[in-house]
Amino acid sequence: MSDSHGHSHPHGQPHPFQPDIEDTPLTHHQLLELAVGELLMEKGIFTGNEFRRTLEDIDSRNPADGAKVVARAWVDPDFKTRLLADTIAAAAELGVDAGTIPIMTVENTPNVHNVIVCTLCSCYPRLLLGLPPDWYKSRAYRSRVVREPRTVLAEFGAEIPDSVEVRVHDSTAELRYMVLPMRPEGTDGLSEEDLAKLVSRDCMVGVTLPDSPSK
Amino acid sequence: MSEPRFPVGAAVQIRRAWPPGHVRAPWYLRGCRGSVCHIVGEFGNPEEMAYGRYDGTKLMLYRVRFRQSDVWPDYAGTPQDTLEVEVYDNWLEPEQAEATA
Numbered sequence: 001m002s003d004s005h006g007h008s009h010p011h012g013q014p015h016p017f018q019p020d021i022e023d024t025p026l027t028h029h030q031l032l033e034l035a036v037g038e039l040l041m042e043k044g045i046f047t048g049n050e051f052r053r054t055l056e057d058i059d060s061r062n063p064a065d066g067a068k069v070v071a072r073a074w075v076d077p078d079f080k081t082r083l084l085a086d087t088i089a090a091a092a093e094l095g096v097d098a099g100t101i102p103i104m105t106v107e108n109t110p111n112v113h114n115v116i117v118c119t120l121c122s123c124y125p126r127l128l129l130g131l132p133p134d135w136y137k138s139r140a141y142r143s144r145v146v147r148e149p150r151t152v153l154a155e156f157g158a159e160i161p162d163s164v165e166v167r168v169h170d171s172t173a174e175l176r177y178m179v180l181p182m183r184p185e186g187t188d189g190l191s192e193e194d195l196a197k198l199v200s201r202d203c204m205v206g207v208t209l210p211d212s213p214s215k
Numbered sequence: 216m217s218e219p220r221f222p223v224g225a226a227v228q229i230r231r232a233w234p235p236g237h238v239r240a241p242w243y244l245r246g247c248r249g250s251v252c253h254i255v256g257e258f259g260n261p262e263e264m265a266y267g268r269y270d271g272t273k274l275m276l277y278r279v280r281f282r283q284s285d286v287w288p289d290y291a292g293t294p295q296d297t298l299e300v301e302v303y304d305n306w307l308e309p310e311q312a313e314a315t316a
Contacts, residue, residue: 119241119243120239120241146243146286146298147243147287148291148292149283149292149296150291150292150293150296151291162293165293165295165296165297166292166293166296166297167296167297167298167299168283168296168297168298168299169298169299169300170241170298170299170300170301171301172239172240172241172300172301172302173239173255173258173261173276173301173302173303174255174256174258174276174301175255175278175301
């Protein structure tokens with residue numbers, strides 16, 4: 001390319017710009033959040049840097065932490081028992097800080113398939129799975145998965161046989177939920193690390209199943 | 216922890232009430248019958264705390280299991296499908312006969 005400005009459309013006709021964040025009006029609650037945050041900093045409850053670091057920590061969480069926990073549960077039945085009894089303590093054994101809000105791990109079995117939703121807002125085990133996907137917060141998912149879970153699961157690619165109970169967990173209060181999927185067939189020889197790679201975010205929400213290693 | 220009003224297995228129903236404000240019992244479950252499947256423990260009442268009111272009293276929180284076919288009369292899944300929801304004690308009452316429901 002001879003020109004560092006490597007596109008050929010005529011100038012003088014600007015692109016439509018994506019609006020800057022400030023171009024959308026702040027809602028009442030966004031303003032309140034900003035005001036409370038500034039007040040807490042002015043009063044010395046925490047510093048701007050502490051606030052920033054906390055946000056950065058939350059934003060850095062991702063489903064790999066949850067996947068690590070699931071893979072360990074697949075290879076170590078005693079760990080699985082501890083995970084089902086106390087998820088935060090079990091995660092801590094693997095060096096994963098799952099926070100202080102109690103998390104309940106619900107186990108998929110040949111007879112039960114679990115799926116998670118929060119119909120009231122968007123409760124999600126953020127410290128184990130990272131920030132929730134946008135669809136999780138959408139009104140369509142929240143209203144439909146409690147009403148017609150099998151149809152929603154099929155849209156995500158998970159056909160659940162009629163012989164299996166579909167159990168929806170609506171996370172309305174103090175607990176957060178994570179699904180412990182079933183270990184896929186054909187994974188006998190895999191290392192714990194390779195097993196973790198089969199565990200996606202969506203199968204820990206329960207809208208799909210882990211990939212088998214052939215895929 | 217104080218004694219739970221409902222033991223695991225108790226037949227309960229969600230109050231038929233539609234108060235305004237910050238409410239934690241999902242609308243679609245009002246009046247629905249289910250059974251207690253887990254006693255979570257005691258927590259401050261979020262419906263009061265949302266308005267900055269908290270006098271230290273604790274409210275028992277349960278997980279209640281519903282049959283989907285009891286929640287949605289035209290439920291299209293299979294009869295064994297269920298829904299589990301956390302419900303605070305103030306929203307639960309013993310299951311009542313059909314006539315009073």
